[in-house]
Amino acid sequence: MVALLGRNGAGKTTFLKTIMGLVRACQGRVILDGVDITALPSYRIARLGIGYVPQGRGLFPELTVLENLKTGMRDRRDKGSLERVLDLFPLLRDRLGQKAGTLSGGEQQALAIARTLLQKPRILLLDEPTTGLMPLIVERLKEVIRELNSRGMAILLVEEKVPFALSLAHRVYFMVKGKMTFSAPKEEVASREDILLKYLGVQG
Amino acid sequence: MASEVASALLFYLVNGLIWGLIIALIALGLSFIFGVMGIVNMAHGDLYMLGAVFAYWIFSALGNFWLSLLIVPVAIGLLAAPTERLILRPFEGHPAVTMIATAGLSFILQQLVLMTYGGVPKELPMPLQGSFDFLGVAYPLYRLFIAALSLVIIASVWLFLHRTDYGILVRASMQDKEIASAMGINVNTVLVFTFVLGCVLAAVGGVLAAPVTQVFYLMGNDVILLCFIVVIIGGLGSLGGTLVAALVLGGVEGLLAYFLSPTGARAAVFAFMVGVLILRPQGLFGTQRG
Numbered sequence: 035m036v037a038l039l040g041r042n043g044a045g046k047t048t049f050l051k052t053i054m055g056l057v058r059a060c061q062g063r064v065i066l067d068g069v070d071i072t073a074l075p076s077y078r079i080a081r082l083g084i085g086y087v088p089q090g091r092g093l094f095p096e097l098t099v100l101e102n103l104k105t106g107m108r109d110r111r112d113k114g115s116l117e118r119v120l121d122l123f124p125l126l127r128d129r130l131g132q133k134a135g136t137l138s139g140g141e142q143q144a145l146a147i148a149r150t151l152l153q154k155p156r157i158l159l160l161d162e163p164t165t166g167l168m169p170l171i172v173e174r175l176k177e178v179i180r181e182l183n184s185r186g187m188a189i190l191l192v193e194e195k196v197p198f199a200l201s202l203a204h205r206v207y208f209m210v211k212g213k214m215t216f217s218a219p220k221e222e223v224a225s226r227e228d229i230l231l232k233y234l235g236v237q238g
Numbered sequence: 239m240a241s242e243v244a245s246a247l248l249f250y251l252v253n254g255l256i257w258g259l260i261i262a263l264i265a266l267g268l269s270f271i272f273g274v275m276g277i278v279n280m281a282h283g284d285l286y287m288l289g290a291v292f293a294y295w296i297f298s299a300l301g302n303f304w305l306s307l308l309i310v311p312v313a314i315g316l317l318a319a320p321t322e323r324l325i326l327r328p329f330e331g332h333p334a335v336t337m338i339a340t341a342g343l344s345f346i347l348q349q350l351v352l353m354t355y356g357g358v359p360k361e362l363p364m365p366l367q368g369s370f371d372f373l374g375v376a377y378p379l380y381r382l383f384i385a386a387l388s389l390v391i392i393a394s395v396w397l398f399l400h401r402t403d404y405g406i407l408v409r410a411s412m413q414d415k416e417i418a419s420a421m422g423i424n425v426n427t428v429l430v431f432t433f434v435l436g437c438v439l440a441a442v443g444g445v446l447a448a449p450v451t452q453v454f455y456l457m458g459n460d461v462i463l464l465c466f467i468v469v470i471i472g473g474l475g476s477l478g479g480t481l482v483a484a485l486v487l488g489g490v491e492g493l494l495a496y497f498l499s500p501t502g503a504r505a506a507v508f509a510f511m512v513g514v515l516i517l518r519p520q521g522l523f524g525t526q527r528g
Contacts, residue, residue, distance in 0.1 A: 054420050055419075056416055056419070056420060075419065075424075075426075076416075076419040076420050077419045077420075077421075077422050077423055077424045077425065080419075080420055080421060080422035081422045086420045088417065088420070092414065092417040092420070093417075094409070094410045094413045094414060094417070094418075095413065096409070096413055097406065097409060097410060097413070101406045101409075101410075102410075104403060104406050105406060105407065105410045105418065105421045105423065106421050106422070108422065110403045149421065150421075153421065153422055
């Protein structure tokens with residue numbers, strides 16, 4: 035699991051969108067398993083195994099929870115996968131018929147991740163997943179992300195809460211004005227305040 | 239005397255409601271295309287016209303009106319799919335350009351029909367003879383068939399959108415194309431499907447209306463105006479609102495036609511639209527944007 039940190043406007047979200055094919059790259063390439071996927075449409079990138087949980091959750095607010103979940107499923111009769119994801123987020127089980135736009139922030143984030151997991155991604159891109167969540171929910175989210183990673187899913191986490199990112203990531207990358215300027219194992223970042231000060235302007 | 243007036247009013251009201259159902263079919267297609275693709279299809283009325291003209295041709299060639307209900311949706315689908323791919327998709331994300339492109343398409347379709355079908359309005363015989371006694375009013379059977387089939391089609395579209403997996407993908411794309419694509423949904427396929435379905439609905443409206451109206455190359459112009467009113471009053475992108483608005487307008491125009499001239503009734507409908515938009519700019523069933 036890697037975390038991508040940077041100040042507001044550094045280009046973190048644009049970077050994730052570029053990987054997903056939602057923003058066209060001006061230069062550089064996106065390589066997956068040795069194959070150049072830079073020019074592929076985003077639905078094909080998603081089908082290759084990259085899951086994206088956007089900033090602000092990106093739910094379909096007028097669709098029910100179950101309908102939102104179904105948009106992530108390739109095989110919509112695969113009840114087993116649906117059950118496994120609902121086991122991971124049991125709070126969604128009682129909300130299946132409810133419109134996504136009426137859920138609480140924590141429930142919406144759970145739904146956004148659950149929907150993406152139903153795509154069975156190998157790589158999960160998480161953009162600011164803790165925004166607007168209560169501390170209790172953030173802790174639960176941390177457990178889920180850790181569990182997904184322990185199951186072998188690669189995770190790229192963009193996060194503004196530095197302690198949250200450092201508690202999860204194995205390696206941390208820093209972005210400044212659209213460029214990766216520094217990377218280090220999380221232990222090194224956690225132990226050196228000057229790094230956070232230099233790249234984020236904050237103290238650890 | 240009073241019962242004669244009541245019978246006449248009932249006749250006009252039912253007439254208006256049935257016309258409203260045809261308008262609902264066409265406007266549903268318009269609303270559907272706008273909701274999913276963000277395109278205001280200026281040629282939508284001409285697809286209604288094409289449906290009626292094709293029905294006339296099929297009847298002339300084969301002597302059977304009912305076959306047009308099978309052949310026209312396929313023919314219009316075959317025309318609509320490449321239109322989306324070749325004329326609309328290159329301008330995706332540029333609504334003003336797609337409006338101009340579809341206005342151009344409207345002129346092309348009208349002139350092609352003028353060249354091949356001619357400029358003289360023609361009529362089709364009623365495919366169903368007989369009448370139905372409805373509260374003392376003898377009502378033509380074919381008009382009731384129009385009402386029944388329109389309701390079946392509208393209900394089928396609703397069921398498709400809300401009860402099928404592909405319907406979920408269409409509604410998801412309607413709400414956020416970018417996220418839908420990131421979920422692995424091939425939005426381009428959804429767009430083609432939506433455009434074809436919207437066009438087919440308009441054409442089927444044309445087929446159904448052909449025996450109760452005059453078939454000619456400009457007949458879409460009147461209808462497109464009414465459809466815009468219906469879609470605006472119903473709320474942009476609201477399918478339920480479109481149906482209700484079409485029925486309300488059809489009923490109101492039908493009733494007013496008893497008291498006023500057809501032009502006067504149409505003017506009253508416009509006044510009604512202005513009133514609705516002053517009170518609810520988002521339409522009766524639309525949600526406030528921005």
